Amino acid sequence: MINHLSDGMHEREEIVAVSLLGALSGQNTFLFGPPGTAKSLISRRIACGFDQPAYFECLMNRFSTPEEVFGPVSIKELKEDNYVRKTAGYLPTAEFAFLDEIWKSSPAILNALLTLINERLFRNGGKVEKAPLKALIAASNETPDANQGLDALYDRFIVRLVVPPISRSEHFDSLLNDDPIPFAEPVRTIVQAGQGATRQAPTP
Template identity: 25%
Template sequence: MNNEKIKAVMDEVASETAERDELIQCIAIALLAKKNLFILGDTGQAKSHCINLFRKRITDAKQFERLMSKQTDEEQLFGRLDLSSIIPGNMPFDELAKDVSYSVKLGEVQKAYKEYEIDGRTESLEKAHKLAKELSDIKEIICSVKDSAPKVITEDKIPDSHIVFLDEIFKANDGILNSLLTALNERVYTNEGQTVSIPVISFFSASNEIPDFSEIENQILKPLYDRFDLKVVTEYVSDRDNRLNILKKKQKSTVNANPTTITLSELMTMQNEVKCVKVPDSINELMDDILCALRKKDIHISDRKFFNYTPIVQAAAYIRGSDTVSVEDLLILTNYFWTKPTERETISTALTEICANPIKSRIDDLIAMADEAFEDFKSNSTNNRAFTKARKELLKVYTDLQAIECVYDTDRESVNTASEQLENISKQICQMAEFTIVPLSEMYAQEL
């Protein structure tokens, strides 16, 4: 596992900033999991600084940065049309150079002209001129027999980049939104009818506000916001010692003379290793509990978002140095699940409570289901169908309870206590319906 370098970069960036551990971890996870990251915070909170400190350590990755405004156009982001590609009988030079005959003849012309520059003889010039005429004829033939679709020059633009930082992305004008959306979501760019894949690993953006998407003029920006998988909120440095520490470093102008760097090849190797991190069934089951708990708290989490949580926690486990996702790696999902900043505390609290004691959380959910079944029965206790339905639901809850894997004696005791609660509820239902009491444990044993 090659996680030591990414951890070293994280530590170095953290040492040059203050109270930005959450942001730094999310930057690392975004790069490892090929996700997009949005940072919300007031001006002067080192949002861009953290991103730049991190991404400059990815040494041979092509990078693109742009401060967005209403004047930012598609050419500035994605490149401009190569006019030579739309002139009849013409073709861009780099396309011509792919033809072997053209390349060989071009070499001969260049060699002949160099000879003329050296000796200045008429014979040398005539030779170069003759070869140039032959080169022109070859070009004419190539342009007549080969299709040349309009081409966009994308060098040093988004389609030519691995890491992209679009500051204040919500200031983008409507004319470039579609191109941005497909680039962020699908990693493709379409121009002049041609769709090409782009090599971007992660898009980063920062802003001091999130648009009010309930306003008609801002609704068009909502899909753009949704394309950012991870989100972080920054605050001003709150601790006095941290502020003084950064202040002293700036006054001394200390510079890390030998920063840790990661090559693009090394990063890709890490990304492949992240994909191999195992996700136990128990984690997926716990995640389903988390999903249900958050939805009960009116946190909107789509199925698409839930089903795609895996790379985030795999990257968190990888950074930690583990080949298997554990409960503690799920805490990063606060930054994955929130849409409104006001949701952060609710999500974080729920994740912490459930992850701190997942078995207790699972038992509580099952008891809540049993209580709900009991309440439904009490509202119609004289109906035989209601009795059958309640007993069936209680048996399912009891079965799920027995399926909980207990590592510690205290966990088994909790399961036993919950089993007694279920038996008590079942007994009350039987008495109210005037049916013979059959313990859930016997019914469960019969189904095994």
């Protein structure tokens, strides 16, 4: 399974294996490395190891708004004096998620992530909704600065991995000469959650 998920990615087998272990055990993973080291691709591959999961991905920056991550506010509910978000297709309804450059996000988003990624709960207006999130992978080329109030969120990432640039010249040459790696895998390995069994899906 690890061979399938890491196909075409050089020197990433161990990172894929540990990230997959984190996902199987319900833990969040933080990938630390410079741009262009396949951090987002690793997250997509991990999600492809499961049977049609609800996947969410977002590139964070200091202008990111809660609507981009948690969903827009429902105009219909707002007219009835209810502040409720339409979360379908956003992080609160995702099974697997990838947040790139997480530490560049606004405090409003980072604070709301605390309960969501740890207790798997999301407060939507006056209701607390159970989030189906199995695993979240975050990435950045920096770690949170001290005295920024991000220690609690950083502690939520039990698995922390360094994703370095490719070190062997033959792997770099192969990366340049090979075709671009597609999002969907030619042969997709599927894990049946909770059953401990694997099977191969037909080529899409």
